Amino acid sequence: MNPKNKPGGLIKFVIDGQKVEAGPGWSILETARHHHIHIPTLCFHPAVTPWGSCRLCVVETRYGKRSQVVASCLTRPVPELEVMTNSERVQNVRRWVLEMLLAECPASREVKDLAAQYGVTSTRFAIKDPNEECLKCGRCVAVCHEVVGVNALTFGSRGVTKQLETPHRVPNNACVGCGCCVSVCPTGALQARLDTVRGDLARRTGHGFAH
Numbered sequence: 670m671n672p673k674n675k676p677g678g679l680i681k682f683v684i685d686g687q688k689v690e691a692g693p694g695w696s697i698l699e700t701a702r703h704h705h706i707h708i709p710t711l712c713f714h715p716a717v718t719p720w721g722s723c724r725l726c727v728v729e730t731r732y733g734k735r736s737q738v739v740a741s742c743l744t745r746p747v748p749e750l751e752v753m754t755n756s757e758r759v760q761n762v763r764r765w766v767l768e769m770l771l772a773e774c775p776a777s778r779e780v781k782d783l784a785a786q787y788g789v790t791s792t793r794f795a796i797k798d799p800n801e802e803c804l805k806c807g808r809c810v811a812v813c814h815e816v817v818g819v820n821a822l823t824f825g826s827r828g829v830t831k832q833l834e835t836p837h838r839v840p841n842n843a844c845v846g847c848g849c850c851v852s853v854c855p856t857g858a859l860q861a862r863l864d865t866v867r868g869d870l871a872r873r874t875g876h877g878f879a880h
């Protein structure tokens with residue numbers, strides 16, 4: 670094994686024809702960002718563990734004869750991997766993802782703008798709530814759990830019935846009103862739900878929600 674490619678060492682691979690190096694543990698997305706190569710994202714945030722929920726960050730990888738489309742925020746490179754961030758295959762998958770996101774959160778300006786960049790202006794998927802802005806990316810849940818450490822937010826149900834909730838669907842006294850959930854939300858959806866999340870924080874502390 671080449672010592673430079675040993676676990677924990679730099680990994681040399683190629684993104685869009687450019688030779689790049691990944692630091693220990695970096696994903697393809699983190700390496701691309703380090704080298705100023707753009708890959709669109711919605712759910713990724715450097716402060717929390719990547720969850721891979723939006724799938725917007727897909728890229729095409731080639732390794733030997735093997736080619737696949739993967740989420741770049743969840744995938745670590747291997748030496749001599751070839752990555753294409755905007756191949757035809759990637760663009761097709763991204764358009765499909767954006768159609769699904771348009772159905773999931775049709776009121777989100779960010780999603781609409783991103784979709785328009787890929788020529789997607791409508792969706793073939795069923796729209797449950799035309800006023801929905803939340804794309805259920807999980808950034809708010811992750812930052813509350815991993816950074817703030819109070820678990821004031823969670824997801825109820827799974828699949829199409831998945832909803833952002835407070836535990837047991839009641840205003841949550843665990844919330845410390847730090848505003849981290851609001852600040853990491855990629856669509857601004859949490860702003861409207863703040864009163865439910867914070868519960869009686871203002872009464873308990875004498876302060877409103879800090880954001």
Ligand code: FES
Nearest residue numbers: 721723724726742
């Ligand atoms: S940014 Fe990678 S799946 Fe959302």
